Amino acid sequence: MTRYSRPLAIALISASTLSYEILLVRIFAIEQFHHFAYMAIGVAMLGFGASGTLLALAGRRPEAQLERWYSRSALATPLALIASATLVHLVPLDATQLLWDSGQWPRLAAVYLLLALPFGVGSLLILLSLTLEPERAGTLYGASFLGAGLGTALAVAVLWLALPNRALAAPALVAALGALAAQSGVKIRYKAAAWAIILFAAAVYVKPLWRLQMIPYKGLPQVEAYPQARRIAERSSPLGWVVAVEADAFRHAPGLSLAFRGTFPRQAALFVDGEVAGAASDWGGNSTARALLDWLPTAMPYALGKPEGVLVLGAGDGMEVWSALAHGADRVVASELNPQLVELGAWSTDASPVRGGPAPVDWVIGDARAYVARSEERFELITLGAGHGLGAAAAGVHALNEDFLHTVEAYVSYLEHLTDNGVLSITRWLTVPPRSNVRVILTVAEALRRAAPAALADGMVVARSWATSTVLVKPSGFAPEEVAKLKSWAELRRFDLDWYPGTGQHETQFNVLDEPTLFEAMSAAVAGTDSISAFVAAYPFHVAVATDSRPYPHHFLRARSLLGFLRGNRGAMLPFAEWGYVALVATLAQSVLFAAVLMLVPAALRAGEMGRGGWWLVVVYFASIGFAYLAAEVAAIQQLNLLLGHPVYAVAAVLSAFLVCSGIGSIWSDRRPARSGWHAGVVIALLLSIYAALLLFLIHQLQPLHLAIRALTATLVLAPLAFLMGLPFPLGLRVLTGEGAVAWAWAANGFASVVATPLAALIALDAGSPVLFLLAAAAYAGAGLTLRRAARRSGAVLLQT
């Protein structure tokens, strides 16, 4: 074994497992729903922890045997990656039936174990390395961090280059190279096996052994099953898998008026990760069909007159762009994050406002918040559409999605970009009882209170169709004749005005709600902050204003309500359950269960061997830093999502920065005396407290800059923290030595990370990212104090270091 072959093998194996983890997040988002992403992270951590438990149970072994295990685990990792991806696609899991079909639970467990397998085998290699060369703990752990950082970049790169199905095979190829690197100085048959595995992994990349198994309830498999449906294009990127399907029976007209009697244009369905994301519509060549645009709820602001400049946020398929043009807009700026959605939206030349379409359209590909922050331009109309489908809105499958377009800070920035007579228009799907609609009203009112408080009384109009509600905001106030125009427009389309300047009492003409909730919400919003607080407290759902530090505008279920659901009849919860939230809580419960079982078993078997009180110091220390690392990562990802504009960029930037810098920190730790380990915990705690207070402020200042500069600045800001966060693990290993300590440390750290992933997400959801930073700070401070105590107990060990 050469000096560099072991770190190289570790780096490549770590790169393969981390890229597999990120790719699993994408695969879960496509095959199931986005909220299963936490399961992917959980299984990775489970595998890491399980390998520690396994080695702890194996007890002391001769070095030659450990070297053999090292070689074999390296060879097994690429095979486990291929077996995991292949076998998991053979398990007929329908996660939607978990509540009432007990037969799905063993399948879920099988999926869990199959996915955890490669992480377990891969981390066994790292753990064996640490056991074989404890004096190089920092270098080896650092190689693991660096490799994982490269794995992040690999995953993002491969998602641009290959469709998700094939991308999933790439980690096995990297792991196979790692297996070869691990066979330095061993028998020839091991080397031959490594070369054979490289060839096999390459063959699997060319022709994957699995196919994507999307659950049948998503829009894509359903529309593709329509008569004469055909897939006309597909694109892949880290931002999503975009597919266009042409089918005569597919039509898209969100919230169309019941009074509409015209014709529909030719349309192709657009899907992102299998869910309907709009339609590429042939508006260009068919002016009759274009009339339809005037019967959609989003057309309401055009009743006030022809706008000069329109900003469409989340323009996606281009329907709202065409609506602006059809209503005579002189200039349209359309903002969309996913360039491939815009590209496929231009399905035919006639359908495209991009190619061959009318001239006055500027597409801004990128984050809308960043555009608004840097743009000096003012618009007569800024519009946000309803987004995803009606069913998805009702089922709460997007509850966990961070959405910075609907926070109070976002609304303030939109209001600041309106001309003197400008209007902001926000349309959302209607649920019963209303949820997102109420939150939009309260958030807009809060934004107006900050930007133009005098306009609260006469600056808002709330309209409602059979399926949607639209809030219009005009900081300069609506004149009586404008209100009359809106009333007349709405009446023709069978829409109701729930609120307008001068509303006396609630009136409903066309669409009856059991309770006049939107009217009540508006009354509370206009009355003042105390009234809003009282309304929010009394409302059955969590509808408080969404902010940049807690950007979950689609999450309405209170944590305590979940207990009521679990105690009551499951059928009765169906209309109110947020499946993203339920899945996250279920993931946490499973993680705690697995972690408890796999931690308690070795604890019971090996507790005596580490001396009295020794094992719990190891467990507390490594569990604390495991939780804290993940909590800090989740908080940083949430806040960088605002800075970089998409969770994928945020995940890639945070993981790369954290892992690479932590890796360098770990390598550097070999030069540090172990007794300084506890200092690191305290300094990290201080830094995290500063991040909790200032990072969001800094992000707001950086928003107008170019994406590359934002990404670079983000990395520079995170680097010192991440560097220091690489120290506690190897320094702790050097202080907390003893029989089986490495395996114990690995197991405790791994399992704390398993639990921390969903727990941190839940904390972020209910308390916000600054609180999560502070909790991570507290955990690091606690770990520092634990290490100090351990150092005092084992003075002899410290003297040796």
Place this chain on the structure above:
Amino acid sequence: MRRRIAAIVSLALLPPLVGVVGALKRQDSQAERYENERLAMVRQIEQYGVRDSATLAAMRSVPRHDFVPREQRRRAYGDHPLPIGYGQTISQPYIVAYMTEILEPEPAMKILEVGTGSGYQAAVLADIGCAVYTIEIFEALADSARLRLRRLGYDNVLVRHADGHYGWEEAAPFDAVIVTAAAGFIPPALVDQLKPGGRMVIPVGSVYGVQNLIFLEKDTSGDVRTRNLLPVRFVPMLKGLR
């Protein structure tokens, strides 16, 4: 000799005979079990607030287990939706009863259903005596529902494999319309094909179940008015959310 032959034949016939009798007995006990589950299901639906006697009688009569895939039969009478293929589900029994009650069905009423699925909703309406015209876009589902309804004797249901967007013009107008496949808009043809005074119900949701019911009424002058309903059973749950 003859006695010996008779004994051998009897012995040979005994096992299959025992098997047949056993199978018949099992079938009887299974049928009895399904019936008991069905009655329990309807009692629960009554407790949830469905009062219409015709609806309850139909729910008691229609064998729901015949409308779900074989592997789902033991869960057929549970209070939840079940998958039936093509990403479609058979709705929660309570929702089926609630929607049926809202339509106020009476014998001889003409009802259009868009989204046949397994055919269960159509069978419940047919059991009340309505003439049901049901449209399904997935050919395999339309074919299997047609065969199933015919086998179970629901002759007053017509199943068509077609795009529901255009309704069933030849059979229009309808006393009631039920649209189980709304995708963000209600096809204008369906509103047009509803009689003045007619009722339409649109359950909105996903595979997880109905989240929202939209009820549409067309008055005698042809004007339409909608109501967003929260099914009564779910109202008490809201108290637990505060």
